[in-house]
Amino acid sequence: MNAPHLPAQPYAPTQQPADIAFLERPILLLFSDDSTLFFARRMRTCLQAADPNLTIHLGWVVSENALSYRQMVQLLPEGPDFAFQDKADFHTLLHARSHRAILTSRVYRHLGDEISQKVTSVTAERPCVIGFLGGLDFTPKNGYKRRRFCDAVYIFPSPELAVFEDMFRDWPDRMWQEVEFGHPSFTTPQTLSPQELAARRDIYFFTQALSPSTQRGRLHMLRVMAAIAQANPDRNVWIKLRHLPGENQQHLHLEKYDYPGLADQLDHMPDNLKFTACTMDEALETAALGITCTSTAAIDVIRTGVPCMVHLDFVDNYVDPLVTPMRKLFADSRLITSLDEMLHLRAQAPDADWLETMFCTNDLGTRVLQNIENFSQRPFQLTSR
Amino acid sequence: MIAKLKKTALGQLLYRVSRTQVGTPLRYMADMLKNNQNQRAHSLPQHKKHNQRQMDILAAFERNPHTGIEHTRAKHIEAKQ
Numbered sequence: 001m002n003a004p005h006l007p008a009q010p011y012a013p014t015q016q017p018a019d020i021a022f023l024e025r026p027i028l029l030l031f032s033d034d035s036t037l038f039f040a041r042r043m044r045t046c047l048q049a050a051d052p053n054l055t056i057h058l059g060w061v062v063s064e065n066a067l068s069y070r071q072m073v074q075l076l077p078e079g080p081d082f083a084f085q086d087k088a089d090f091h092t093l094l095h096a097r098s099h100r101a102i103l104t105s106r107v108y109r110h111l112g113d114e115i116s117q118k119v120t121s122v123t124a125e126r127p128c129v130i131g132f133l134g135g136l137d138f139t140p141k142n143g144y145k146r147r148r149f150c151d152a153v154y155i156f157p158s159p160e161l162a163v164f165e166d167m168f169r170d171w172p173d174r175m176w177q178e179v180e181f182g183h184p185s186f187t188t189p190q191t192l193s194p195q196e197l198a199a200r201r202d203i204y205f206f207t208q209a210l211s212p213s214t215q216r217g218r219l220h221m222l223r224v225m226a227a228i229a230q231a232n233p234d235r236n237v238w239i240k241l242r243h244l245p246g247e248n249q250q251h252l253h254l255e256k257y258d259y260p261g262l263a264d265q266l267d268h269m270p271d272n273l274k275f276t277a278c279t280m281d282e283a284l285e286t287a288a289l290g291i292t293c294t295s296t297a298a299i300d301v302i303r304t305g306v307p308c309m310v311h312l313d314f315v316d317n318y319v320d321p322l323v324t325p326m327r328k329l330f331a332d333s334r335l336i337t338s339l340d341e342m343l344h345l346r347a348q349a350p351d352a353d354w355l356e357t358m359f360c361t362n363d364l365g366t367r368v369l370q371n372i373e374n375f376s377q378r379p380f381q382l383t384s385r
Numbered sequence: 386m387i388a389k390l391k392k393t394a395l396g397q398l399l400y401r402v403s404r405t406q407v408g409t410p411l412r413y414m415a416d417m418l419k420n421n422q423n424q425r426a427h428s429l430p431q432h433k434k435h436n437q438r439q440m441d442i443l444a445a446f447e448r449n450p451h452t453g454i455e456h457t458r459a460k461h462i463e464a465k466q
Contacts, residue, residue, distance in 0.1 A: 223447075230450065
């Protein structure tokens with residue numbers, strides 16, 4: 001394939017009118033891989049719901065890129081607005097007065113370095129940096145540390161706000177900061193009518209690169225899906241691949257045993273068992289049921305009102321480091337499903353109290369805009385250097 | 386753990402030695418360690434039992450999707466009564 005030709009331009013603040021009032025400047029959303037791009041797209045929707053007239057830019061952090069060209073075309077065909085290559089780009093961004101806020105689900109090293117500078121922190125009219133968690137985080141305390149310099153931090157589940165406060169309450173370098181509950185992928189779930197669900201025939205298994213971690217475990221899950229397909233000829237069972245085999249070799253999570261490769265080892269591949277690399281949104285439009293092991297896809301399934309099963313009893317689960325934290329996080333959800341229940345497609349509705357601790361209200365965009373306004377009025381600002 | 390070891394001087398020395406003719410046993414050992422099936426966890430009785438149970442449930446369902454293990458259990462309870 002030829003080198004991708006993208007409309008992204010290197011970050012050049014001279015292209016931005018510098019004399020725009022702070023609260024009228026665009027908001028910048030950063031991304032570098034599929035997870036961060038999903039975040040950026042969802043956050044853009046939340047912000048547009050709060051203010052349809054907002055100008056929102058998408059910034060591609062090229063130095064950390066782990067997107068294949070196929071994913072770029074699939075997820076962001078219009079291309080990003082800016083490309084950030086190095087430390088100098090982030091330094092310029094923080095001082096150019098081009099954006100009112102930078103929203104990110106990953107605190108990139110150069111961005112973190114910039115905002116950790118005390119002088120930068122108190123500089124007037126610099127963009128407000130708002131850090132969200134990447135998604136379901138099984139070791140969240142590391143993520144909290146990386147976000148300690150952000151001007152606003154969004155955390156979930158809700159009880160974790162107290163954990164964050166405990167960690168940083170007496171921290172000597174703490175500057176102005178607001179801590180909130182929420183994430184654009186974790187907003188109040190929709191409700192699908194029983195008729196709507198009954199009309200859907202697609203069952204999706206959302207795969208992951210890391211879990212199950214063994215070849216035997218993955219082959220077992222494949223056999224489970226084949227058995228479900230065989231028992232339900234009126235339905236399609238889709239194995240939704242996150243990456244195509246061999247794709248995303250720079251991704252943090254490398255897939256050792258891909259499902260299409262393992263399918264050759266099945267005795268029989270039912271016609272209604274299929275692979276897809278469609279987007280999550282496309283899958284959830286027709287899904288009657290979403291199954292996953294330890295993937296954050298479970299959250300997307302729940303949010304869209306589709307019945308969800310979290311299956312953690314797969315073969316070799318004891319060597320999978322993601323199983324224990326996933327079990328803990330979903331312990332009260334009623335969604336952890338045994339193999340027998342899964343094979344018979346007996347899904348449970350999620351627990352209402354658990355939902356409240358995981359999913360925030362739909363006013364996330366409004367709250368973010370309020371954070372930015374509060375930030376612009378914070379005390380002790382340095383107007384000249 | 387292996388990733389950490391690779392970054393140390395000892396790790397790099399081991400790597401260099403493993404690439405030489407005398408490094409054959411080292412390469413053999415590394416292949417053994419990399420193989421999933423050689424992990425100690427796989428030989429623990431409770432883990433073997435867990436895997437066997439999952440495979441049995443699946444095999445029962447594959448044989449007869451409309452009965453499965455629940456049906457077997459129900460029949461067992463009936464027989465006891």
